[in-house]
Structures are given as structure tokens and as C-alpha cells.
Ligand code: SF4
């Protein structure tokens with residue numbers, strides 16, 4: 001079972017919701033921080049790191065001794081990651097999408113691929129009072145790297161593989177919460193792909209409404225069921241609520257402004273610790289969504 005938490009814009013409380021769902025769900029759970037350009041779920045977790053690994057992607061390297069300067073590779077690359085200027089062929093690794101096509105079209109075998117680091121993947125364990133420990137996976141894109149989707153895929157793939165006899169991974173009953181990057185571009189699409197349900201977190205402001213509309217249209221196109229949480233619901237205006245009603249979008253929860261939550265956030269405390277009454281609310285929400293997912297599988 002996989003629930004992705006996404007938002008059309010940053011700063012709506014997406015990570016707060018992800019962490020709250022993961023910490024309060026009464027069954028086995030794991031949390032994937034796929035907001036790899038700015039992962040911050042770990043700030044709110046008392047975790048014990050288990051391991052860290054480098055994530056690499058293949059990038060082309062040209063053997064100048066073999067290159068005939070034919071330009072076939074540059075013509076093929078639709079991302080302009082290879083250019084030919086006269087007899088010189090140059091590669092711009094930061095634009096490369098690692099498709100491997102240039103090596104395939106090179107007529108003289110002058111292109112080989114070498115691994116290039118794009119970031120790290122950290123695995124941790126988080127103890128939860130009276131509940132199964134939470135498995136936590138975090139991707140962190142290296143500074144200057146632009147290609148986050150391969151790192152997001154690495155986080156998702158690693159979390160899906162059972163290892164070290166840990167029965168949580170690969171268990172169909174484990175609830176996986178994916179904290180998605182904000183927005184509606186490739187990183188968000190990569191993070192939410194394969195989700196059984198998406199929670200869109202928004203706020204009742206004109207920007208919040210505009211970006212919620214984009215996000216709702218995106219997940220509708222992906223064919224994934226979704227609902228909305230309106231954070232800071234008593235600020236702004238009621239246009240987000242009216243939009244949801246008009247579009248037939250379910251509002252899953254409303255979270256009013258609360259000084260305890262704001263102060264706890266600034267201290268790195270999860271919402272469910274700052275305002276304990278939300279522990280039950282998020283547990284029920286996770287349980288209800290999980291039940292709907294299970295029901296949909298039948
Ligand atoms: S691997 Fe693909 S994206 Fe990268 S340089 Fe070659 S053709 Fe372009």
C-alpha cells in the first residue's frame with residue numbers, strides 16, 4: 001500500500017503531513033523522503049541511521065582517439081547534452097538524462113559510459129511508542145546536480161527490496177508514505193508514480209488554489225485516487241474549499257492555525273507531538289485510506 005503526499009507548491013505542510021501519517025499509523029510503515037532537493041522529514045524524526053550509499057547514473061565519455069566527429073551523437077541527443085563544434089565534440093553531463101542513446105548511434109564505438117554520482121540514499125530506523133519501528137529512507141541530491149528523478153527512483157526501489165530479513169519490506173501490508181517533491185513536473189511525477197492514493201496538501205490562498213488546481217489535474221491524468229488536506233484552514237479565504245466542493249474532491253482533513261504546531265515545527269518536533277490530539281486523527285486517516293486501498297484491490 002502506498003500513499004504519496006504531494007502539493008502543487010512548496011511550504012504547504014506536505015512534510016508535516018507525511019511525517020504525521022507515518023508516525024501515527026498503527027501498522028507496519030515506512031517513510032520515503034523523495035523531496036531529494038530539500039529533504040527535511042528527517043529533521044522531525046529521532047532516527048538511528050543504518051546505512052548510506054552513493055547513487056550514480058551512467059554518463060557518456062568520448063574516446064577522442066576513436067571519434068570521427070561525425071556528429072551522430074549530437075544529432076541524436078534531444079537534451080543537447082552533446083554538441084559538435086567543428087571537429088570538437090563536447091559533453092555536458094549535467095544535461096544528460098542517461099538514456100544511453102548516443103553510445104548506441106555512434107558508428108565507431110567511441111562512446112563508453114561511466115558512473116557519475118548524483119547524491120546519497122540514507123536508510124534509518126525510527127522507534128515509535130508501542131508500534132512497529134518505522135523504516136525511513138531519504139534521498140539527498142548533491143549540490144549542482146539537476147537530475148533528481150533517478151535518485152527518487154533509487155529511493156523507491158531500495159525501499160521495495162527486502163533485505164537483512166526485515167519483514168517490513170516487501171510485505172504487502174506495509175504502509176509506504178512517500179513525501180513527494182512539490183510542483184507538478186518530472187520529480188513529482190516520478191515520486192507519486194505507482195501510488196495507490198495521493199494526499200494533496202494545500203493552503204487557502206490564491207497561490208494555494210492555483211497550484212492545487214494544477215496538482216489535481218495532474219493526478220487525475222495519472223488516474224490515481226486523491227483527496228485534499230487544507231492546512232492553516234482558518235487563514236486566507238474559502239475559495240479552496242469551494243473549488244474542492246465544485247470539483248467533487250474530498251477534503252480529508254482541515255488543520256487550523258495553531259501556535260503549538262508552529263513552535264514545535266521551529267524546534268523540529270512532529271505535529272503529533274506538538275498537538276497530540278492529531279495523533280488519533282492522522283492514525284484514523286491513514287487507517288481509512290489503507291482500508292480503501294485494500295478494498296480497491298479486491
Ligand atoms: S546518454 Fe542520452 S541524454 Fe545523455 S548525452 Fe547521450 S543521448 Fe544525450
Ligand code: SF4
Pocket residue numbers: 062066067068069070071072073074084089105106107108109110111
Ligand atoms: S557519434 Fe561517435 S564518432 Fe560521431 S561525433 Fe559522436 S562520438 Fe564521435
